[in-house]
Amino acid sequence: MSANRQKTFAAAAALAYVEDGMTLGLGSGSTAEIFVRLLGERIKDGLRIQAVATSNQTAELAQEVGVPLIDVDHVNHISVTVDGADEVDGHFQLIKGGGGCLLREKIIAHASDLMIVVIDESKLVSRLGRFALPVEVDRFGFSITAKQIYDVLRACGIAKPDVQLRRKGDGLEPFVTDGGHYILDCACGAIPDAAMVDYRLKALPGVVEHGLFIGLARVVIVGEDTEARVLEL
């Protein structure tokens, strides 16, 4: 069965958490995009909400499908954020940032009363790390930061980390985030202690943010072939 169908079940189930008058955080990526499109349909049917987007791409889509956006610096309170993930483990720890939107996603998730993660089944893992961990870094001295990240990952028990600068599709130019930073993708194989990696990466001056989301998601909705499974902490 297609991952797209599973993503649609998950995104549709997240609508049950949306109520009139809420300010929502809109995540990024293909699953969050399905949610935004479904939200647009509800708004056409009379739902009244406003939203803040976690990427330029999501903002463009929201405008296209009629979801009213509010400037992030005019938001007082965000009730619910709905976002995708690249990996989710049994403790609701996430890897995010496959699309390079992790910084804004984390800012909005952290400011929300509730973060709901919508995924297809393939994203559930017993241990994080099969997906390369994206780390957003300042462009200045990124090679120095890459070396420091390598050392941190080694110190966290990852035997052979591989830290690579993310490039655009053409492979020539570095990928640049909405915030103007580079992404270093860190292949780890498995991450034995995500909390330690979180803490130690954040201590590096060149690291702007990383894709480990720990203690943020409280609801995970897993799209399956015929329905969605809602997991709550």
Ligand SMILES: O=C[C@H](O)[C@H](O)[C@H](O)COP(=O)(O)O
């Ligand atoms: O930067 C991108 C985001 O963290 C996405 O939410 C994540 O990569 C999952 O995307 P998708 O739903 O397309 O698999």
